[in-house]
């Protein structure tokens with residue numbers, strides 16, 4: 001059997017603002033020696049944690065092992081902007097067929113929102129969840145049409161929303177930067193690291209977690225009864241394997257020609273002082289998404305911090321050094337200054353990076369790859385809700401349990417075939433360049 005070597009491994013920076021707000025925790029030991037399990041889950045982000053939890057609920061006697069390259073729940077699951085969304089703006093919907101396609105994707109994302117809300121309630125997780133909608137904004141007149149088209153789409157789908165302009169928008173955000181906004185009721189803001197930590201802490205005791213245990217190679221066992229995975233100090237064989245590594249999927253040999261990764265960076269400020277808050281009019285907390293792909297995602301949090309995410313890059317080794325982050329921090333600061341010229345320049349407290357996984361047609365990965373090996377991921381930057389939904393449902397699928405959610409997920413198309421490397425990298429780079437140009441006033 002051929003062994004799949006995993007050459008690019010996660011290597012997180014330690015500067016994520018969300019994680020820094022958490023109390024320290026003692027890491028679980030790394031895998032050592034030889035072990036056997038009924039189930040192995042590879043990756044301990046939202047997808048892997050949700051999968052492990054569901055497996056434990058379905059198979060209380062089984063041995064379930066989770067392998068995590070770094071610290072559990074501290075990869076992209078803790079590093080994102082914290083928008084738990086049902087509707088997204090940049091999707092094609094200009095025909096009846098397009099509308100139906102959008103509706104199906106919407107329904108899956110909506111199921112993801114409900115899955116998170118259910119989990120948060122069931123496990124009593126405090127993750128600063130605020131269910132008061134999101135706002136799609138533009139600062140450019142020519143992009144107003146996108147907002148208006150989106151409003152038409154939401155009306156057709158009977159989804160509650162409202163156009164915001166002029167003084168109303170200015171007061172809502174505490175900024176006169178944007179020309180037009182569209183508030184949608186379905187959008188939840190949360191603190192992602194608290195959510196990931198909450199799920200981790202409430203994992204059923206039966207789940208064994210090994211951290212700092214990167215899987216460096218795997219292969220199918222020759223008698224076709226399961227898989228063997230190796231870490232630097234250990235080896236594990238299992239009957240069934242669930243791969244939940246999202247941005248690292250292609251590196252692990254999963255759908256390498258149907259998905260690609262981007263590295264995103266974000267910065268978070270310290271809490272504003274009372275004077276600074278007053279200078280922007282003390283608006284209620286909010287979350288803004290750009291009408292233009294590659295435009296900035298911005299949040300004003302309950303504790304009066306500003307989060308700015310306005311970069312996305314092809315970055316093959318996925319790791320940004322502190323010098324790399326320093327360069328991106330300047331872009332984040334620029335984005336903050338454009339929106340809040342009344343604030344000073346000493347605001348940013350932390351800058352970090354994370355990896356996302358995309359497909360060419362906005363589709364997700366959710367399937368049995370080969371006998372006993374399953375994968376879920378490729379969430380196109382909407383992986384909070386989808387990660388928890390797909391993680392739970394891939395465990396159901398792998399256990400032979402059919403659910404309405406699985407049927408719903410499977411009505412959507414699979415990721416399309418992409419050009420081989422290096423053409424894919426060049427193509428994506430070019431597309432990002434164009435999008436960045438179009439979004440130059442939205443960053």
Ligand SMILES: Cc1cc2nc3c(=O)[nH]c(=O)nc-3n(C[C@H](O)[C@H](O)[C@H](O)COP(=O)(O)OP(=O)(O)OC[C@H]3O[C@@H](n4cnc5c(N)ncnc54)[C@H](O)[C@@H]3O)c2cc1C
Pocket residue numbers: 006009010042043044045046047048067068069070071072073074075076077078079080081082083084085213214215216244245246247248252264265266309353354355356357376377379380381382383384385387
């Ligand atoms: C800056 C940023 C902003 C974002 N904003 C949003 C947002 O607002 N809303 C939203 O819904 N989504 C957002 N996303 C995307 C979201 O974070 C992801 O879709 C989500 O984290 C996917 O969860 P996951 O568990 O599938 O993957 P991850 O959270 O990436 O977890 C995968 C885990 O697998 C581990 N792993 C990888 N390779 C190996 C290996 N070889 N061996 C062992 N372990 C391995 C990793 O260390 C990691 O912990 C954003 C992402 C970033 C980076």
